[in-house]
Amino acid sequence: MSTKKPKSISSHDQDVIHKPSKDFSAKARIPSMAAYRKLYKASIEKPEKFWAKEASELLWQKKWSKVLNWKAPNATWFDGGKLNVCENCVDRHAAGPRKNKAAIIWEGEPGDKRIITYGQLHKEVCRFANVLQKNGVKAKDRVLIYMPMVPEAVIAMLACARIGAVHTVVFGGFASEAIVDRLEDSGAHVVITADGGWRRGKVVPLKPVVDEALVKYQKVSHVIVLNRCGNEVAMTTDRDTWWHDEMVNVSAKHEAKAFDAEHPLFVLYTSGSTGKPKGILHTSGGYLTGVHTTCKYIFDMRDEDIYWCTADVGWITGHSYIVYGPLAMGATQVMYEGAPNFPDFGRFWKMIEEYGVTIFYTAPTAIRAFIKAGDSFPKAQDLSSLRLLGSVGEPINPEAWSWYHQKIGGGKCPIVDTWWQTETGAILISPLPGATPCKAGTATLPFFGIDAAILDDAGNECKAGQDGRLVIRKPWPSMARSIYGDKERYKKTYWSDYPGIYTAGDGARRHKDGNFWIIGRLDDVLNVSGHRLGTAEIESALVSHAAVAEAAVIGRPHEMKGQAVAAFVTLKGSFQESPELRKELIGHVGKVIGAIAKPDDLHFAIGLPKTRSGKIMRRLLKELVCHGTVTGNVTTLEDFTVIEALQKTIQQSVAHHQ
Numbered sequence: 001m002s003t004k005k006p007k008s009i010s011s012h013d014q015d016v017i018h019k020p021s022k023d024f025s026a027k028a029r030i031p032s033m034a035a036y037r038k039l040y041k042a043s044i045e046k047p048e049k050f051w052a053k054e055a056s057e058l059l060w061q062k063k064w065s066k067v068l069n070w071k072a073p074n075a076t077w078f079d080g081g082k083l084n085v086c087e088n089c090v091d092r093h094a095a096g097p098r099k100n101k102a103a104i105i106w107e108g109e110p111g112d113k114r115i116i117t118y119g120q121l122h123k124e125v126c127r128f129a130n131v132l133q134k135n136g137v138k139a140k141d142r143v144l145i146y147m148p149m150v151p152e153a154v155i156a157m158l159a160c161a162r163i164g165a166v167h168t169v170v171f172g173g174f175a176s177e178a179i180v181d182r183l184e185d186s187g188a189h190v191v192i193t194a195d196g197g198w199r200r201g202k203v204v205p206l207k208p209v210v211d212e213a214l215v216k217y218q219k220v221s222h223v224i225v226l227n228r229c230g231n232e233v234a235m236t237t238d239r240d241t242w243w244h245d246e247m248v249n250v251s252a253k254h255e256a257k258a259f260d261a262e263h264p265l266f267v268l269y270t271s272g273s274t275g276k277p278k279g280i281l282h283t284s285g286g287y288l289t290g291v292h293t294t295c296k297y298i299f300d301m302r303d304e305d306i307y308w309c310t311a312d313v314g315w316i317t318g319h320s321y322i323v324y325g326p327l328a329m330g331a332t333q334v335m336y337e338g339a340p341n342f343p344d345f346g347r348f349w350k351m352i353e354e355y356g357v358t359i360f361y362t363a364p365t366a367i368r369a370f371i372k373a374g375d376s377f378p379k380a381q382d383l384s385s386l387r388l389l390g391s392v393g394e395p396i397n398p399e400a401w402s403w404y405h406q407k408i409g410g411g412k413c414p415i416v417d418t419w420w421q422t423e424t425g426a427i428l429i430s431p432l433p434g435a436t437p438c439k440a441g442t443a444t445l446p447f448f449g450i451d452a453a454i455l456d457d458a459g460n461e462c463k464a465g466q467d468g469r470l471v472i473r474k475p476w477p478s479m480a481r482s483i484y485g486d487k488e489r490y491k492k493t494y495w496s497d498y499p500g501i502y503t504a505g506d507g508a509r510r511h512k513d514g515n516f517w518i519i520g521r522l523d524d525v526l527n528v529s530g531h532r533l534g535t536a537e538i539e540s541a542l543v544s545h546a547a548v549a550e551a552a553v554i555g556r557p558h559e560m561k562g563q564a565v566a567a568f569v570t571l572k573g574s575f576q577e578s579p580e581l582r583k584e585l586i587g588h589v590g591k592v593i594g595a596i597a598k599p600d601d602l603h604f605a606i607g608l609p610k611t612r613s614g615k616i617m618r619r620l621l622k623e624l625v626c627h628g629t630v631t632g633n634v635t636t637l638e639d640f641t642v643i644e645a646l647q648k649t650i651q652q653s654v655a656h657h658q
């Protein structure tokens with residue numbers, strides 16, 4: 001096991017225990033560790049009973065006949081049950097006392113504001129469901145959504161769910177090639193986009209990126225375009241229409257028909273260890289049960305809360321904890337379009353004060369950027385409305401944890417460090433804010449019904465303090481059902497390490513107190529600013545450039561991003577190394593995948609370290625980058641002079657940057 005103790009955790013930081021205040025506990029749904037242990041034990045002994053009780057808080061048009069059918073790795077939850085996910089997130093609130101309650105308090109980056117009540121959201125979603133149907137979208141059809149962080153992105157997703165269509169949201173930072181790949185894999189024939197979105201004071205064009213993709217993938221029959229920024233875009237006759245033109249001609253009434261509990265809800269692409277992103281498939285009843293239950297206990301969400309999750313709807317956090325979870329709860333939430341540092345690093349804190357945010361959920365990479373920007377920004381604002389903080393996406397280092405706790409939470413807010421994945425659909429390991437004693441850097445304990453463990457290579461449970469693989473031994477309702485169109489890859493990726501057990505791909509260890517410490521990915525997946533990127537994806541983007549013969553990509557520790565992308569390339573004979581070519585290659589990755597995947601360092605190499613059978617030894621590259629030298633076993637290395645040459649290259653580049 002190549003897992004290591006993260007350097008930044010000092011024993012002192014690990015030992016400080018933060019118990020929830022008596023006041024917080026008294027009002028929480030799970031008010032003590034005794035209450036957690038009791039319900040956890042019951043939920044593990046009888047998971048079906050636990051999940052059935054939770055599922056019954058949703059609105060079912062027909063009740064299920066069986067809670068779980070399980071033949072590893074295939075699970076079906078709530079068989080025989082029928083529900084409409086959108087009806088659960090919108091109609092049932094719009095039809096009751098929450099009709100005039102704000103569902104979304106939205107702020108655009110330039111400062112424009114909108115408040116959308118559940119009643120209004122209902123009308124908009126019904127209208128857009130009618131638009132989709134008018135354009136021939138039927139149940140199970142795939143619809144690709146490529147939008148900025150505007151309420152219409154949520155409306156589009158909910159409208160798909162309402163008519164049983166399967167949305168596949170592509171993060172607005174991805175490039176046109178990424179759209180082509182996802183269109184090809186999902187077979188979507190309708191795209192919903194916007195002219196652009198605001199980011200750091202500039203318009204980021206979106207429609208032109210879609211147009212570029214549609215030159216390559218020609219099976220899209222309809223593109224619906226939201227006018228967000230007014231930037232000039234080309235509209236193709238008979239294919240492209242404006243959102244506002246479509247919406248005026250349809251009724252605000254639409255019946256929410258019931259779909260099977262296992263009806264597909266969405267496909268969300270995420271990086272794996274090959275160059276081809278995986279389309280993670282989630283279904284309806286189980287997924288909604290998972291996100292609703294976790295919002296209820298982990299965020300302890302109440303009607304009077306103002307909740308804010310800063311993720312983008314293009315990632316799983318946006319799906320589960322902006323769209324489906326909070327709306328199923330009938331919550332009021334803040335949604336923000338732009339960058340955290342626009343016009344300056346005070347933007348989030350100003351918004352927290354202005355809207356009286358009570359629950360705030362963000363990522364460690366953002367927290368580290370705020371620390372660097374200085375305390376004066378949060379200090380200038382009144383953050384006393386906050387009662388609970390959350391963290392997601394990567395391990396939170398103790399320095400970031402303490403700053404978040406003190407400077408943002410005023411030392412009084414519990415922090416829920418939530419561990420989960422695109423594949424798990426909902427949070428699986430996290431403190432419960434009124435019960436669990438927190439320590440900086442640990443996601444603490446498994447959620448109800450989640451049988452998490454750490455196993456060694458032989459499948460034995462690791463002893464306290466021993467590193468191993470994080471696994472989940474029992475099925476849970478919000479688990480992915482497949483990789484879209486590739487059940488074999490699903491089985492191989494997640495279910496083949498140990499029979500009948502889900503392997504998360506993360507290394508972890510458990511301490512004597514039972515707390516889980518997540519160490520990081522064990523596969524060739526990087527976590528850059530909380531985003532998953534496959535090294536193979538970046539390598540294949542580099543190799544697609546005419547100058548590149550071979551490429552190898554590794555992650556190196558980075559103060560802000562968690563991990564940075566370091567690339568090594570060998571050039572084809574007729575090309576010469578130059579600073580211009582380096583820049584061009586970095587830009588090329590941005591063009592093929594998107595800016596988030598751009599290498600931070602790019603080293604030219606005369607050769608890459610390989611085994612005699614020709615496999616690139618990334619481990620050695622990593623050691624060279626992180627420690628300047630290689631240790632351990634190098635007997636399988638084919639040519640040691642390659643290492644010596646690389647060592648020189650890296651030293652030169654370090655000297656150059658100093």
Ligand code: PRX
Nearest residue numbers: 392393394395417418419420421422518532
């Ligand atoms: O390595 C873990 C890390 O993020 C991976 C999942 O990435 P993704 O599917 O993009 O979902 C991110 C948002 C849920 C995991 O395999 N990760 C996520 N949350 C944590 C974490 N690592 C440590 N602590 C966390 N709280």
